[in-house]
Amino acid sequence: MELRDIEIFLTLAEELHFGRTAERLHVSQARVSQSIKQQERRIGGALFERTSRTVRLTPLGVQLRGRLDAGYREITAAVDEATATARGHTGTLTIGTFDTHHRAIGAVLDLFRQRHPQCEVRMREILPSDPFGRLRSGIVDVAVLWLPVREPDLVVGPEMHTEPLVLAVAAGHPLASRDAVSMEDLGDHPVIAPDGPIPAYVWHAHTPATTPSGRPIPQGIAVTTLEEALTAIGTGRVVCPVGVFAADARLRDDLAFIPITDGPVLRYAPAWRAAGETALIRAFVQAIVDSRSAGQDRDPDSSE
Structure with missing residues (x-):
């Protein structure tokens, strides 16, 4: 799973809205949908329950978010620290x-x-x-x-x-x-x-x-x-x-x-x-x- 796909997943898990997620990450809504579908196919299960009104994490999605969140924060912190040093x-x-x-x-x-x-x-x-x-x-x-x-x-x-x-x-x-x-x-x-x-x-x-x-x-x-x-x-x-x-x-x-x-x-x-x-x-x-x-x-x- 690419780092950008992890970022999209975690942001959508927080926003629970495809449009707001796309706006926050400065990507198209179609890019968000495509990324989530690719992740679900790779994992073999639904990560979100979608209706015309709501978006909710599935139990599988909750499990994945819990495991990815801490690791993602560590990665981004390390990148930010390296970038600060370089600049x-x-x-x-x-x-x-x-x-x-x-x-x-x-x-x-x-x-x-x-x-x-x-x-x-x-x-x-x-x-x-x-x-x-x-x-x-x-x-x-x-x-x-x-x-x-x-x-x-x-x-x-x-x-x-x-x-x-x-x-x-x-x-x-x-x-x-x-x-x-x-x-x-x-x-x-x-x-x-x-x-x-x-x-x-x-x-x-x-x-x-x-x-x-x-x-x-x-x-x-x-x-x-x-x-x-x-x-x-x-x-x-x-x-x-x-x-x-x-x-x-x-x-x-x-x-x-x-x-x-x-x-x-x-x-x-x-x-x-x-x-x-x-x-x-x-x-x-x-x-x-x-x-x-x-x-x-x-x-x-x-x-x-």
């Missing part, structure tokens, strides 16, 4: 994210690990004040960064997720009692500045240089890390937009997080060195694409 899908892929953003890409990481169990995935933190440093030094293979990224030596992949911003202020700050603020309010209060090599165009996607009316947004203390920023904000001398992921993970008595009605929404995508692209990076990007497609297929508001 370079082994080793370690180091992914950099800001703070707790690895939680936002959990579905992608799960899919990648499922597809490439021989690959070790390592997570490292990226500092917002230096988004490209660990990428360019080779400490991380891929960095999940907010857009835009306009660096000639870096390649940007498909968008992964988005993040609204809230305004972090001290608990006793005049804005702390507000239900919401606007970007125009930032013209009246010094904001955190980044102490690092982040390009201005990247930082201004997070914290613009001016309010919507064109007033300059005053800069206060410069910090390197998010924890430094939150400590400075807690003194009441500065405020700063922060992502909702960071805010949700850092509920503190000395801070308040206020919704920004017209604040930027950060869009995140993977970036990697153009000269350092590998099969693992391409496999990770494919997991992003497939994970998003699967999410859209499950969307209850979808018309399909």
Whole structure:
């Protein structure tokens, strides 16, 4: 019995529908029927009971499925492992994210690990004040960064997720009692500045240089890390937009997080060195694409 015939038999035993089996295996329904008939002639007994409405396994079919299933899984696992090795899908892929953003890409990481169990995935933190440093030094293979990224030596992949911003202020700050603020309010209060090599165009996607009316947004203390920023904000001398992921993970008595009605929404995508692209990076990007497609297929508001 050919491996493809075993696959057809096991799939039909699971689906119990010739049409769905053909669709799942990307073959014609006639090919499924032909394969099953050949197997039944070879074995000398019926494997399925067919009526105009149903398809059911016969006792012989149940027996055969039980014996074939484990062996087939072992064979396909061995082939997948060999294929991964041949394509370079082994080793370690180091992914950099800001703070707790690895939680936002959990579905992608799960899919990648499922597809490439021989690959070790390592997570490292990226500092917002230096988004490209660990990428360019080779400490991380891929960095999940907010857009835009306009660096000639870096390649940007498909968008992964988005993040609204809230305004972090001290608990006793005049804005702390507000239900919401606007970007125009930032013209009246010094904001955190980044102490690092982040390009201005990247930082201004997070914290613009001016309010919507064109007033300059005053800069206060410069910090390197998010924890430094939150400590400075807690003194009441500065405020700063922060992502909702960071805010949700850092509920503190000395801070308040206020919704920004017209604040930027950060869009995140993977970036990697153009000269350092590998099969693992391409496999990770494919997991992003497939994970998003699967999410859209499950969307209850979808018309399909």
